[in-house]
Amino acid sequence: MVGIRETKKADNNRRILEAATRFFLDVGYDNARIEDIADSANIAVGTFYNYYKNKGDILLAMVSMQVEEVLAAGQQVVEHPPLSVELALSTLIDRYFSLSLVYFNKEMWRTAVATSIQRPETPFSQRYTELDKRISQQVSTLVRCLQLKGFVRPEIDVEAVGEMIFNNLNMMFTEFARDDSMSVEELKRRVIWQHTPLATLISVPDQLPADTDLQPRSLSLGDGT
Amino acid sequence: MVGIRETKKADNNRRILEAATRFFLDVGYDNARIEDIADSANIAVGTFYNYYKNKGDILLAMVSMQVEEVLAAGQQVVEHPPLSVELALSTLIDRYFSLSLVYFNKEMWRTAVATSIQRPETPFSQRYTELDKRISQQVSTLVRCLQLKGFVRPEIDVEAVGEMIFNNLNMMFTEFARDDSMSVEELKRRVIWQHTPLATLISVPDQLPADTDLQPRSLSLGDGT
DNA sequence: TACAAATTATGAATGCGTTCATTTTATTTC
DNA sequence: GAAATAAAATGAACGCATTCATAATTTGTA
Numbered sequence: 388m389v390g391i392r393e394t395k396k397a398d399n400n401r402r403i404l405e406a407a408t409r410f411f412l413d414v415g416y417d418n419a420r421i422e423d424i425a426d427s428a429n430i431a432v433g434t435f436y437n438y439y440k441n442k443g444d445i446l447l448a449m450v451s452m453q454v455e456e457v458l459a460a461g462q463q464v465v466e467h468p469p470l471s472v473e474l475a476l477s478t479l480i481d482r483y484f485s486l487s488l489v490y491f492n493k494e495m496w497r498t499a500v501a502t503s504i505q506r507p508e509t510p511f512s513q514r515y516t517e518l519d520k521r522i523s524q525q526v527s528t529l530v531r532c533l534q535l536k537g538f539v540r541p542e543i544d545v546e547a548v549g550e551m552i553f554n555n556l557n558m559m560f561t562e563f564a565r566d567d568s569m570s571v572e573e574l575k576r577r578v579i580w581q582h583t584p585l586a587t588l589i590s591v592p593d594q595l596p597a598d599t600d601l602q603p604r605s606l607s608l609g610d611g612t
Numbered sequence: 613m614v615g616i617r618e619t620k621k622a623d624n625n626r627r628i629l630e631a632a633t634r635f636f637l638d639v640g641y642d643n644a645r646i647e648d649i650a651d652s653a654n655i656a657v658g659t660f661y662n663y664y665k666n667k668g669d670i671l672l673a674m675v676s677m678q679v680e681e682v683l684a685a686g687q688q689v690v691e692h693p694p695l696s697v698e699l700a701l702s703t704l705i706d707r708y709f710s711l712s713l714v715y716f717n718k719e720m721w722r723t724a725v726a727t728s729i730q731r732p733e734t735p736f737s738q739r740y741t742e743l744d745k746r747i748s749q750q751v752s753t754l755v756r757c758l759q760l761k762g763f764v765r766p767e768i769d770v771e772a773v774g775e776m777i778f779n780n781l782n783m784m785f786t787e788f789a790r791d792d793s794m795s796v797e798e799l800k801r802r803v804i805w806q807h808t809p810l811a812t813l814i815s816v817p818d819q820l821p822a823d824t825d826l827q828p829r830s831l832s833l834g835d836g837t
Numbered sequence: 838t839a840c841a842a843a844t845t846a847t848g849a850a851t852g853c854g855t856t857c858a859t860t861t862t863a864t865t866t867c
Numbered sequence: 868g869a870a871a872t873a874a875a876a877t878g879a880a881c882g883c884a885t886t887c888a889t890a891a892t893t894t895g896t897a
Contacts, residue, residue: 390893390894391892391893391894392844392845392892392893392894395845395892395893396845399846420882420883420884421883421884421885422883422884430846430847431846431847431848432847432848432884432885433846433847433848433849433885433886433887434845434846434847436884436885436886437845437846441884441885442883442884442885497729497730497732498730500726500729501725501726501727501729501730502726504722504725504726504729504786504789504790505722505723505726507722507790507791516790543809544808544809547805547806547807547808547809548809548810550806551776551780551806551807551809551810554779554780554783554784555776555779555780557783558779558782558783559779561729564729565729565732565741566732580772581772581775581776582772582776583769583772584768584769584772584773584776584814585773585776585810585813588810588813588814589809589813615863615864616862616863616864617862617863617864617874617875620862620863620875621875624875624876645852645853645854646853646854646855647853647854655876655877656876656877656878657854657855657877657878658855658856658857658875658876658877658878658879659875659876659877661854661855661856662874662875662876666854666855667853667854667855
């Protein structure tokens with residue numbers, strides 16, 4: 388049997404999250420007061436701080452849940468990647484960004500990103516950082532898959548390229564969050580434009596079928612180190 | 613003749629900046645109190661807010677000055693670029709990062725980056741964003757220079773590649789600021805490792821002298837749009 | 838069931854960034 | 868140079884996140 392404590396804790400946590408989500412969306416992150424969230428969750432202010440280290444921490448908890456979904460959405464792309472680098476990347480980008488404004492507004496994203504940078508030691512900040520790392524690895528994995536299928540040049544360092552792509556996604560998403568006038572569609576367009584050169588460069592040219600000779604030919608593209 | 617007002621204003625501003633710098637370094641950004649900074653600058657608390665919109669704003673003012681120096685240091689590299697993509701990039705990276713911990717510690721950088729994300733509307737946040745854009749353009753300019761000198765493939769979109777490199781620099785610097793155990797040297801090493809694939813891919817291979825035929829040859833590398 | 842120990846909840850108090858009505862100081866006007 | 872206007876300085880007051888000493892509740896023990 389599960390103890391009373393555990394039950395109450397889960398219950399409190401659920402109510403806190405519900406209340407916080409509502410207030411953040413209704414009145415904005417900055418205007419949402421811990422007191423109101425606590426009241427709404429039927430707990431005392433002090434109790435809130437038994438569950439989350441600070442105001443930013445609960446936002447990062449919420450964002451982390453969303454990022455987990457994004458990770459799952461991306462996983463599908465990795466498992467059934469479209470058959471070209473450009474296409475695979477734009478599909479992945481689409482999965483990553485499409486739902487970004489469903490549960491959070493830009494202010495919330497800005498605050499989340501800012502908090503994770505400013506307070507790297509809090510629990511949910513670390514969780515968020517770890518999830519970011521997983522997304523970065525997911526991009527690398529996608530590139531590796533494409534490499535194994537013969538769409539990416541074999542001498543490419545997939546780790547470095549994957550990280551680079553992820554870093555770009557992250558930076559452009561941050562730009563997007565900072566600019567209230569930028570739409571999700573515009574974000575996607577910009578990101579895809581930005582990745583085109585890299586996507587082209589790491590691609591094995593069209594005329595090479597997927598499973599023929601994959602060695603670089605007349606142009607030596609680096610020493611492969 | 614310059615009025616009394618102007619003189620006093622400049623004087624106050626100088627003292628505020630001096631005091632803030634000292635406190636931020638001595639006791640850390642979070643522990644530095646506006647009241648102490650104001651006292652130390654011989655002004656009232658309210659006066660501080662006539663000069664800076666909020667606590668983060670003055671940090672961004674300080675950081676902006678530093679970034680301007682970084683921009684100047686980078687300009688030298690653009691004007692006399694080393695004669696290979698790899699070398700030029702690592703030189704630029706070195707200029708960008710070498711002085712990063714001279715006037716600021718990591719907490720200050722974290723706060724600066726976080727504040728610029730969270731409050732994009734404040735004056736010095738905008739200034740900082742603009743300077744970031746200038747750095748991004750500087751990277752693009754360097755790549756364009758290398759392209760004109762025949763070290764970078766002519767079909768490369770220097771804007772997209774430059775932005776991409778800049779985004780990476782920025783992200784990795786943020787990672788660096790978040791990780792107290794990472795040294796500047798380690799940061800440089802990681803950044804250079806990360807950029808190696810791109811640097812190699814956009815490079816015109818060695819055996820091509822600088823000013824010979826620059827058309828892409830047997831490998832078709834994109835349609836050049 | 839009674840008691841001790843550990844965990845969790847509480848909300849008044851604290852600290853600090855920020856605001857704003859008021860005062861002081863500089864500039865302009867006549 | 869006195870009065871009117873504009874600009875800047877002031878610091879007490881405010882709002883809100885966070886803390887902490889104390890109380891309440893649950894769990895372990897005999």
